[in-house]
Every structure is written in C-alpha cells, then in structure tokens.
Amino acid sequence: MSTQAQTETQLITENINEAPKAVKEEISQEITLFAEPIVHIKNLTITNSLLTSWFAVFIIIIISLILRSKLRAVPGKFQSVFEMVVEGALGMCDQVTNDRALSVKIFPLAISAFFFILVSNWLGIMPLGGFGIVEEGKHGLLFVPFLRGATADINTTIALAVMAVIGANVFGVVSIGVWKTLNKYVNLEVIGDIFKEFRKNPSIIIVSPIKFFVGLIEIVGEFAKVASLSFRLFGNVFAGEVLLASMAALMAYIVPIPFLFLEILVGVVQALIFSILLVVYFTIGASDHDEHHEEHHEVNKIHEENRHGKEEDRLIKEAIEEIA
C-alpha cells in the first residue's frame, strides 16, 4: 500500500468518524488473485500471505521446540502422534523411491514441505481472517484481512516449486555426479556414441540426435515442473478460499461449515501431493539413465547371442543333412 493510499484511507476514516451525517461508504471485501499488501517496509511489501507464512513458521518452530523438549525413550501422546506421522510418511517415501537409504535422504525436505504447506493452508481457512485493515479501493472501502493462506499466493508456491526443482537437480549432482546430471539435459554422450559405434550400428546416426533432442526437451520439462507444481497448489488453495467466501456470502453462518471441513481435507491432500511430487522429482534426479541404457544393451546382447546360436544350429543341421 503506497503512502498516498494510506493517507487517503486515513482521511476517509476520519471523515466517517467526524461526519456521521455524511454518506457512509459500505466496506466490501474483494477476492483477489494476488495477496493484498498490508505494510510497506522500504522496498519490501509485506502481504497478508507473507504474514500468514511467518505465522506458520512460528507455529512450526513452537511445535518443534515442544517436541524436542518432550522427547523421551518411552513416548508420550504428542510424541507418539508425531512418530506415527513420521513412520507413515517414511513408508510413503519408500513406496516412491523403493530404497530406504534414498528415502531417508529426501524425507526431511519432503516432510518440511508437507508441514509448511499444511499449516499455511489451514491458517488460510481459519476464522482469524476476520481481522484486518480497511483501506480505500477503486470502488470504495475495502477490507483487507491480515491472514490469507500462504499457498493462496502464487509467490509462495513458485518459491516452493523452484526450490523443489533446483533441489532435485542438486540432489542429482550429489547422488550421480555432474556429468550424468548434465547428460540428462545436454546429452553429449549420445553425440560421442555416433563416432564410437557408427561402424557397428549405422542406425545410431538417427537415434542419437533424437536422444539429444529429448535431452533438450527435459530442460523445458524442468520449467514445466515449476509451473505445474506452483499453479496446481495455488489453484486448489485459492479455489478453496473463493469457495468459502462465496458460501459465506450466500449464508454466513451454517452453509460454509461443510465446505470448511472439505477445505481442511483439501489442505492435507494438496500438501501431500506436493510432498510426494517433490519425492518423485528427487528420486528421478538421483536415478541414473545409463543404468537403463546399460540394461538395454545387455538385453540386446543376449538377443544377439541367441540369434547367433540359432544361426549356428541351422548351419549345423544343413551340414548334417548334406552329409546324409
């Protein structure tokens, strides 16, 4: 909110207070695609979604500290619940990675994403949204709530998605090395194979450029991952908030309740989807394409050997027949 707008809002508020007989403007609330600014600190605009995000961080820190202080060899109720969640989540990671060691490496990041998104989603649908400020809008006074689901702001989801995709590639570099990770996108190996295997297999001159091009498409795929992750999460959470606001506008007290429960569920599901996709991307990042390539080579070799064996059998049979 600019200083001019603040001054205008203040003036309007003063006018309302000081001149009760004047025409009172109705305060309305707009549902915007973007997070509304609350405060400006120098160049940084503090939006309501950023506030919610800080609140979520604060809650998670408090929960973590409480858990840390209550950790016992014989777990209490709180610790048991957390252990159950961790065990379940690790099991789900295992289903994706098929490798416990890999799951253990990816798990902390995935569960952090899950909790951050979950708490942010749930904070967005909390009735605390009733607290906010009134400011001058284009069509009169506007109510701006202090809390808006952090994931109902595309900036948050973009931040998470970019971190997930970059993290997956960094994890790939750490797991399988720079060369193999690079070859997933700029496949220099297949170009080298043209010169190495052209005599043995002339068809490689067609296959290798295709593979190289597929590698380039993978680069586009990485951007697509960012877009899909961020817009999926943002779209679902934002749609939920719009739905709740619409239902509240229809009938403020009872009608939104079932939808509130639905949104609680949606919050969990969306956090889960994001976390699982993060695990999937990290697993793909840590997988080596050459292993499949080598397996394919092995299979071809076996087929080739079988073919040669059959050829030999046929020649022997023909020789026997001739002798006979």
Place this chain on the structure above:
Amino acid sequence: MESIISTFHIDWKIIIAQAINFGVVFTVLYLYALKPLSKLMSERSEKIGRGIDDAKINAELLEKTRKEYEDVISKAKTEANKIFQDSKKEALAEKAQMLEGAKNEVTTVIENGKKMLEAEKVKMLEETKKEIVNLAMLATEKLISTKIDKSFNDKTVKDLNNL
C-alpha cells in the same frame, strides 16, 4: 509473461522471502524434531531388535536347560531305580544268608545241646555208678560189720561185678 506477472503480482522479493521461510522451517524441523526423533526411533528399534534377539537366546537357553534338567531327572530316576533294585536284591540275599546262618547256628546249638546232654547223661551214669558203688560199699561195710563169711563175700563180689 508480463501479463502473468502483473495479474498474479509476482514479486521476486516475496519469492525469496517465502524461500527463506521454507528454509527456516526445514532447518528448525530437521534440527529440533526430525533428527533427534529419528535418532531416538532408531535407538529404540535397535533396543527392540536386541531385546528380541536376547529373548530368542534366552528361550533357546531355557529350552536347553529344561532338556538338561529333564535328562538329569530321568537319569536320576533310572539310577535311583537301579540302586533300589540292587539294594532289594542285596537285602534279599542278605536275608537269605542270615536265615541260613541262623539255621546253621540253631543246628549247631541243637547239636551242642545234644552232645552236652549225652555227656551229662554219661557223667550222671558215672556218678550214679559211683554212688551205687559207694552205697554198696556202705551196705557191705554194714554187712561185714554184722556177719561176713566166704560165700557171702563171693556172692557180693559177683553181684557187684554183674552190675
């Protein structure tokens, strides 16, 4: 692209701020919750695993000890039975031997008794004879003191010799 940025109010500063937020969440969760919890859970799993192994070893040991105990008891029973049987046999043999000894002793005692009786009888007869002789002597002396002649004397000597 511009329209997307303006529509959604995409702001790189907020993106960085949110990334920092997530970084804080990850660090705090990892350091204060997940790491100690994982350590605790793995320690507990180890303990449980060790406990199960110990329980298995203890069960095996118990089974082994029970078998050994049963073997020992069985051996002891067999040995006790054997000892009992041997003792019984020994006792019976001793009993028979004692009976035999007693019988022999009784026989010896009877034999000795008979011998003693015989000796006593002979002795008594000897004594009786002596007594009779003495009586006869006395009677003879008495007779002699009264009236003794040659015929009487011969007759008396003859009678005495016939005794």
